[in-house]
Amino acid sequence: MKNRVLALALATAMAASMMACGKSSDEATEETTQVAEIEYNVDDYVTLGDYKGIEVTIEGEYEYTDEGFAQYVADTIESAAVYAEDDSQTEVQEDSIVNVDYVGSQDGVPFDGGSAEDQMIDVAGNCMAGGTTGFIDGFTAGLVGHSVGDEVAYDVTFPESYGNTDLAGQTVVFTFQINYIAKAVESEDDLTDAVVSDNFGYDTVDEYMDSLKEEYTASLEDNLENDTETAVLNALINNCTVSEVPEGLLQARVDLILSIQSKQYEAYGTTMEAYLTSMGYDYQEVINTLTENVKESTKTELILEAIANKEGIEVDEEGYTEFITPIYQNMGYTDLDTFYADFTVDGYGGQKYFELAYRTEKATDFCVENAVVNSTNVLNADADTEEDSEVVTDEELESEVEVEADEQ
Template sequence: MKNRLLALALATAMVFSITACGKSESKDDATKDTKTEASKSDEIEYDVDELVTLGDYKGIEVTVEGEYEYSDEGFDKYVEDTIAQAGIFAEDKSQKEVKEDSIVNVDYVGSQDGVAFDGGSAEDQTLDVANNCTAGTTQGFIDGFTAGLVGHKVGEEVAYEVTFPKEYGNADLAGQTVIFTFQVNYIAKPISSKKELTDDVVSEKFGYDTVDKYMDSLKESYQSKLESNLKNDTETAVLNAIINNSKVAEIPDDLLQARVDLIIAMQDRQYQAYGTTLKDYIASMGYDYDEEIAKLTENIKESTKTELILEAIAKTEGMKVDEKDYSDFISNLYTQMGYKDETSFYDDYSVKGYSGEKYFRLAYLTEKAKDFCIENAVVNSSNVVAE
C-alpha cells in the first residue's frame, strides 16, 4: 500500500524546517502584497462536509511492525551503529610508521617563500593517507597533500612541496608550489565497536567520564528511540487507514493554491536571508522552476487531502478550539520558531485568501482529530528485533 503520508511529511517539513532557523527580517514587495490581500475579508470558504465522505475512523484496527521493545541484541546494534556514525579515531600505539593506507594524526603549517599563508595551518588533524582526505569524510585535499607522509615515523617532522591546481579558488595560491611542514603525532585506528572504547576515548570524544556512563546514556537514547518508533509507526498506520477509508471529492483550487503559496513564501523568505531567492536557487541547481513547483503542488495536494479528512472528523466529533489550550499551542510554536509574538507569526504565515491565524487554528483542530483517532484505535504491534 502506498504510504500517502510521505507527501504530508514532505510538505510539513518544508514549512517547519525553514522557520525553525528563525524568521528572516527581509520582506519583498510581493510578500507584503500577499499579506495585505490576506487581511481583507475575502478568505477562502468551503463546506468540508461537501468535500469529504468519511469512512471508519473510530475503533479502527491496525498492525505495526518494528523495533519497539528493548532487547540486548537491539541495544548492541544501536551502540555499534552510533559508534560507527560518530567516526571516531584513536591512537594505535602499535603502529609507528606511516603506510600508504594509514590514518595519521598531524599538525601542519603551509608556507610560501618561508612565510605561513592564511588557511594553510591546522592542529590535531586526522588524515586518511590513501584517500587524501580528512579521515571519516569526503573532504579531499589538493593532489599530493598526504602522499609525502608515507614512510615517516611517529614524532618526526616532515616537510615537502605541494603544488596548488591552476584553477584553485585563491588567486594568490593558484598554480603555486608551497611547502607543507607536518608534525606526525600518531597513527590512528578507527573505533568501530564497544569493545574498542576506553574511558579516555569516551571522555575525549563524547564527554563522559567512563565507558559505563556513556553506555547508560546510550541506553536512555535507545529506549527513547523505541518509544518514538512505536508512536510514529502507530500514527502513520492509523492515518493511512483513515485516508484509505475516506474519500475526498475535490480540493478547492483556491485552497490548494493558498497552501502552495504558503510554502513558497516560507522558502523564499529563507533564501532571501542568504541573498538569493527560491527561484534563483532552483535555477542554480540546474532545475526548472516551473517543473519543481508542479512537483511541489502534487505533494501538497496529498497533504491537503489529509488535512480535509481530519477537519471533517473534527467537525463530526464537535471539536472546538479550547482557547487556553490553543494559547499554549501557538505560543510554543512561535517561540520555537524565533518569533516574539503571535501577531508577527500569523503575519508571516498569511497568504492571499488564508490568514495565518486561520491556518494554525485549523492545524490545532486537525491535531486534536488525529490524536482522537489514535487514542480510539486498536493497535496490534509485532516487535522486530534488530539483526
Template sequence: MKKRLLALVLICTMAFSLSACGKKEDKAETKTEKTDKTSKKKVADIEYDVDEFVKLGEYKNLEITLDGEYEYSDEGFDEYVSKTISEAAIYVEDKDANEIAEDSIVNVDYVGSKDGVAFDGGSAEDQLIDVGNNSSATGGGYIEGFTAGLVGHKVGEEVAYEVKFPDDYGNADLAGQTVIFTFQVNYIAKAIDSKKALTDEIVSDKFGYDTVDAYMDSLKEKYTASLENNLKSDKQTAVLNAVLNNSKVSKVPEELLQARVDMYLSVYDKQYQSYGTTAKEYFESMGQDYDAYVESMKTSIQESTETELILEAIAKAEKIEIDEAGYKEFIQGVLSSSGATDETSFYEVYDVDGYTGERYFRQAYLTQKALDFCIDNANYTGAPAEAE
C-alpha cells in the first residue's frame, strides 16, 4: 500500500492566505440569516458509526524497522556542511584564473545597444555568468549566443560582439533584431564547495556570521535538528503505513466523502477568487483539463479519508479524546502557519453542508492523537536507543 497523508495535510498545503478569506464576511448579513445557516448545518450534520466501515488490524506493539540516519556522526555532519554550502551557490573571485574558458563562471558588467543607443533592460552590473550553460550562475538562461564571445578573453578586458534576439522574443522592439552587447570582464569566479574554502570574510558576507566557527556551530545545531526530524518523520510514515496495511475500510460514507470533496473544491476556488478568477477558469486558461484534475483529486481525497477513518476507529477503540488545552495549541499552530488570526473566521473558510470547519480540524487533531498513540506503542529497530 502506498504512503498516505492525513486529510488535514491535503487541505492545508494549499498556498494562499486563509486569513484574507476569513475576513471577507458579508457585513450586511443579518443575525437571522446567520442563525438560519447555523440551523441548516446542524440539521444536516453528517453522522456515521466508524465501526461499520473499518475493520481494525494490529496497531499496537508494531515491529518497525527504520533505516535512516538518526545519530550524529562527524562524517554525516561533513556531508551536511558540504551540501549546504554547495546549495548556497557561493562564488568568489579566483585570483589564479585570468582567461575565460568554456566552462568558466565570470563576473561582468554589460550593456546592450542597438544602433549605438543602449536599450531598456539590456544593461546590468556585477553579474555572475555561467559561460558554458549560457545562463546566470544562479539560474535563468540568456538568449542564444549571449555568452558565446567571451571565451578566450581575459580579466580586465572589454569585449563587444553581436547577438541576435529570437524572432519570437517577448519585446517586439527587439524581436529578430541584431544588437551589440559590450562586456567588462571583472573577474573569473570559483565556487565555494567545502568548509576548507570558507573564510571569516566569506561567512560574514554570505551568511551573516562573524567567523567560520560560529557558522559551523549553527550548522551543527541544524544538522542535529534535521536528524531528530528525520527520525520523527520516518517513525510516523512507517507506523502509519503498517497500520493501514493491517486494517481495512469497506467503504467511505458517501456523505463524508462528498463533504471532503466539497471542502477541497471550495477552498481551492477561494484561492483563485482572491485573484479575480476561478480554479476552472485558471486551468482552462493554461490549457489544462480541470475535470480530469478534479477526478484525480477525488482519488487522493478518497485515500486520505480512508486513513482518517482508520485512525478515528483507533481513537474510539482506545477511548482517545480531545483534550482542549492540546487542541488549542494545535489550532493556534495551524492559524499561525496559514496567516490567519481569527479562529471563527478561519473555520468558516472550510464550512460545507453537513460538516463544519471546526469539526474538520477537531477531527484532524483527534486522528493525529491516534497516530501518536500507535507511534508511542511501537517497537523500533534501527532507531537510537534513547529515542525508542
C-alpha cells in the first residue's frame, strides 16, 4: 500500500472534515513568505515504546475460498445493475423492465430532449431501471398490456412546475417502440457471452470469471496488507506516548487542509464558511472538529517521525522520486515547484511536508516488516516478499522462541 501516511495525515482528515479555509490561496502564499519556518524537536514530544517486533493479531478474510469467491461474484454482478433480454416474456406487465425507444412530440412535432433510444425502463418504478429518479407521472403506465415489437403512443401531461416552461402543464404524445422485456442479471447463472461482451468488456463468460478471480485474490491480499498495517499502527499508538502536538505544527496541518478545500469552493464562486453557514452549520464548530481530527493524525505522524529518526531513515533521491512522482502527476501537476507551492502554508513548505510523508511511510514499512503478525485466516503465509510482514502461526512463533533461547 503506497502513500499510506500521506492518506492518514491529509486525505483522511480532509474527507472527515469537508472544510474550506477563510483566506484565499493568494493570501496564504503571501503570508508564507513572511513567516519563519516551524521548528521543533520531535524527541521533546514523543516517548517511544516498543516498535520493533510488535506482535499483533488480525482477523479477516485473507484466504481464497470458493464460497468467498461466489459471494464476490454475486456482489459484483449486483452492483453493476445489468439487465438482459428475457425471451420468455412477450407482454409488458406492471412490474416489467422494458427496453424501448421513444419520441415525444407536441402538435405532431418532436420537441428537444424528448427522444431517446435503447432505454431500460422500470415500469413499476416509473424510472430508469436500477435508478431512483422518476419520470413524469404516467410516462410508463401506458406500456402495460402491450407486446414486444409493438409501437405504442399515448398522451402524457407535464406538471405545472416542470422546469421547461415551454412544456410545463402541456399535454404531449410519447410514442414508444417496445424492443424487448428484460430481467436483472443477478448471478453467474444469468451470464452469457453476449451479456458479458455488452456490459463487462470481455468476450466470454470464462474470461470475465477469470478476471473476477484475479480481482478477488488481489482484494484478499490488500485486506491482509491493510489490516496488518492498521494493527501495527494501533500498536504503535498504544506503545508510544505523545505529550502534545506542537502548536505551530498542528496549525500548519489544519491550514493545509483548509487551503486545499478553499480552492475547491472558490472554483464554485463561494467559500466553505459561506456554504456551511447557508446549510445551517456552525462554522467554528466544524473547524474545532477538524482540528481535533488532525491532532490525532498528527500524533501518529510524530511517532513515525521519531522512529524514522531513531532508525536513520532519510530521504533518498531514487526512492523519493518513485514516491512523489505518481502523487503530483495523479493530481494533475506537471512540475514539482508548482505542486510544492500549492501545498505550502504558513511556516511549513510543501516539499518539507512530502519529504516527511516519505520518511514516515518508510518508518511504517519498517515497523510492519519487523512485526510478528498472527492471523486466523491468512491468504498465503508462504508467499511473503521483502515488503510483507512476517505472518506466523502460534506453533512457528513458539519454535522461534525456543531456537532463540538455545542460541543464547
